Amino acid sequence: MKTFAAALTLLALCALSVVGQGQTVDVNPQPQSAGPVDAHAGRAAPISDAATATCAVTFTSGVSDDFLKSCVTVNGNVAQFEAPLGHEHIRHGIVGEGYGVCDVNTNTEYFDYSLFGDSPNWGAPTLGTQTATSVKIARTTIDGVWTLTQTFTQVAGTSPLVKLTMSLRNNTAIDRTVFLMRYADVEPDHLFTSSMGATSNSAFAFNQTVVGNVGLRGNFGLILQGAALPQQHSPDLGPQGFIEDNVFSDPPPPCTPYRNFVTGTPAESKGSLVVIYQLGVPARGAKAVTVTYRGL
Amino acid sequence: MKTFVLVVTVLVLGSLTFAQQAGTSNAKREQQAAAASAQSLLAHASARSPFATSACSFPFTSGAADSFVKYCVTANGNITQLETPQFHEHIAAGVFAEGYGVCDATTGVEYFDYADFGDSGNWGAPQIATQSATLVKLVRTTADGIWTLTQNITMVPGASPSIKVAMALRNNSTVDRTALLMRYADIDANSGFVNSLGATANSAFGWDPTAFANIGARGNFGVTLQADALPQPHAPDLGPLGFTQFGPAGPAPCNPYAQMLAGLNTAGDGSVVAIYQLAVAKKAAKNVSLNYKGM
Numbered sequence: 001m002k003t004f005a006a007a008l009t010l011l012a013l014c015a016l017s018v019v020g021q022g023q024t025v026d027v028n029p030q031p032q033s034a035g036p037v038d039a040h041a042g043r044a045a046p047i048s049d050a051a052t053a054t055c056a057v058t059f060t061s062g063v064s065d066d067f068l069k070s071c072v073t074v075n076g077n078v079a080q081f082e083a084p085l086g087h088e089h090i091r092h093g094i095v096g097e098g099y100g101v102c103d104v105n106t107n108t109e110y111f112d113y114s115l116f117g118d119s120p121n122w123g124a125p126t127l128g129t130q131t132a133t134s135v136k137i138a139r140t141t142i143d144g145v146w147t148l149t150q151t152f153t154q155v156a157g158t159s160p161l162v163k164l165t166m167s168l169r170n171n172t173a174i175d176r177t178v179f180l181m182r183y184a185d186v187e188p189d190h191l192f193t194s195s196m197g198a199t200s201n202s203a204f205a206f207n208q209t210v211v212g213n214v215g216l217r218g219n220f221g222l223i224l225q226g227a228a229l230p231q232q233h234s235p236d237l238g239p240q241g242f243i244e245d246n247v248f249s250d251p252p253p254p255c256t257p258y259r260n261f262v263t264g265t266p267a268e269s270k271g272s273l274v275v276i277y278q279l280g281v282p283a284r285g286a287k288a289v290t291v292t293y294r295g296l
Numbered sequence: 297m298k299t300f301v302l303v304v305t306v307l308v309l310g311s312l313t314f315a316q317q318a319g320t321s322n323a324k325r326e327q328q329a330a331a332a333s334a335q336s337l338l339a340h341a342s343a344r345s346p347f348a349t350s351a352c353s354f355p356f357t358s359g360a361a362d363s364f365v366k367y368c369v370t371a372n373g374n375i376t377q378l379e380t381p382q383f384h385e386h387i388a389a390g391v392f393a394e395g396y397g398v399c400d401a402t403t404g405v406e407y408f409d410y411a412d413f414g415d416s417g418n419w420g421a422p423q424i425a426t427q428s429a430t431l432v433k434l435v436r437t438t439a440d441g442i443w444t445l446t447q448n449i450t451m452v453p454g455a456s457p458s459i460k461v462a463m464a465l466r467n468n469s470t471v472d473r474t475a476l477l478m479r480y481a482d483i484d485a486n487s488g489f490v491n492s493l494g495a496t497a498n499s500a501f502g503w504d505p506t507a508f509a510n511i512g513a514r515g516n517f518g519v520t521l522q523a524d525a526l527p528q529p530h531a532p533d534l535g536p537l538g539f540t541q542f543g544p545a546g547p548a549p550c551n552p553y554a555q556m557l558a559g560l561n562t563a564g565d566g567s568v569v570a571i572y573q574l575a576v577a578k579k580a581a582k583n584v585s586l587n588y589k590g591m
Contacts, residue, residue, distance in 0.1 A: 065498075065525030084525070158524035159498075159587065179511075195494055198506040200514040201362075201456075202591045209495040212553025214476070214535045214573045217497040223520075223591065227455040228362030228381070240511045258509035265492040265505050278511050290455065296496045296520070 045117025096185030235280035331489035342414030410546035500568035
């Protein structure tokens with residue numbers, strides 16, 4: 001009987017291992033018809049009346065190949081990124097871009113991924129300083145624990161970008177640890193399926209060059225890059241870039257951010273990009289991180 | 297006895313699973329070793345003049361830890377080392393190869409210098425025009441006197457440091473000419489010969505993909521070669537176009553797409569290229585600029 005039990009245990013372990021491999025394989029199935037997948041993604045996460053993809057502030061710079069048009073919603077989502085002229089990478093299908101915070105102390109999640117859903121525990125945003133190239137938006141959680149202040153700056157040039165500084169303030173009297181992440185459902189050149197990749201600093205999606213002709217400039221992409229932390233030691237960690245496979249149809253839950261994590265380099269996949277930090281935020285203190293969106 | 301057989305069978309199956317994982321790791325090591333060997337053989341087979349070198353003449357360093365960048369430029373204007381962030385090298389692994397190629401489309405003559413992957417043997421000696429803590433300016437004229445390539449290679453420090461390579465190609469002759477001008481690098485991201493590679497119209501990049509869902513495990517990096525747009529991109533001035541190659545050696549300037557990889561490469565030792573087409577009027581010059589940046 002003992003032997004039989006041991007055999008069953010081993011069989012179960014082996015089966016689990018096989019299942020694990022099966023799951024790994026299933027992470028990258030054949031691309032589905034993109035439109036329905038994206039539509040499903042938009043409905044998968046909870047969404048409040050506050051969630052929006054409407055442009056509140058729009059920035060435009062450059063012309064032709066140096067062109068960049070970006071826009072920011074009232075809640076601080078980058079709802080449009082067109083670079084160069086005529087090549088949009090976010091505002092296609094259902095717009096999904098934004099931020100997530102996990103309060104590790106309490107396991108409470110706060111997120112706003114535009115039309116890919118938001119948590120209903122954010123207060124109304126406050127529009128701060130606004131210039132021709134930048135806008136500051138502050139938002140406090142309804143429980144009053146956190147204030148996220150985002151400064152968006154469009155940097156013009158031959159390789160234009162949107163610089164995004166996220167300062168997270170702990171309004172309470174106790175030290176807290178958080179995961180802070182930036183997420184984007186990128187559809188380079190209006191493509192629902194694209195090539196994707198990620199490193200420890202960045203995550204990117206792109207429309208791969210397939211024709212050897214210097215005159216055919218029709219394929220571009222977008223990279224979300226996290227700037228290094230000034231002092232890289234625990235509890236402050238990151239950034240780390242990774243890609244998600246949207247077959248699971250939801251953006252990263254801030255307290256289980258790796259749920260849809262994909263390793264490797266999937267080609268022609270329907271996915272999204274994440275850059276994540278872990279921060280120790282002292283009582284009544286703030287920590288800031290900077291990420292950039294740049295055309296590829 | 298039946299139970300015993302079952303136990304043995306299950307044990308074997310379980311072992312196979314673990315062996316499969318170990319086998320993947322071994323296969324990767326073997327793949328890397330094979331790629332290193334192939335690089336070396338290919339480099340030895342490449343044509344080279346006495347000028348060709350990968351030796352570091354102008355080293356540059358800035359930042360620390362994650363903002364760190366260290367690179368070096370050869371006397372001929374090749375970037376044969378690129379380390380960013382600290383301890384993550386992307387070019388100086390195996391065969392050190394980076395450089396420039398020019399095709400005179402008017403005559404079909406090629407000029408190139410790809411460091412350890414050889415040169416065309418028809419360049420004159422390089423001249424150092426300017427040198428500072430963040431910049432080196434090198435000038436090189438082809439042996440036939442038709443072209444002069446002036447390179448300004450500048451370090452751009454910061455939280456996300458980069459290297460700006462400005463190339464001015466001057467037509468010294470008395471006839472208008474069209475040229476293909478390209479920048480190439482054999483990227484070995486994180487000193488690995490087998491990388492992921494991708495390209496768009498603006499850029500080409502090689503990287504070591506994020507492998508672990510762990511924010512503390514920051515060990516995967518890469519580099520992108522991003523080409524700036526032309527001020528007026530219309531024929532005969534065209535580009536840039538980024539593309540990847542299925543081999544580590546540089547492109548033949550007058551047949552630049554011969555090794556082009558049409559799609560992602562995730563299991564080979566490849567390289568990256570950004571190319572322009574320029575009409576260069578007689579006794580005049582055209583400029584392009586590109587950037588190497590960690591990713």
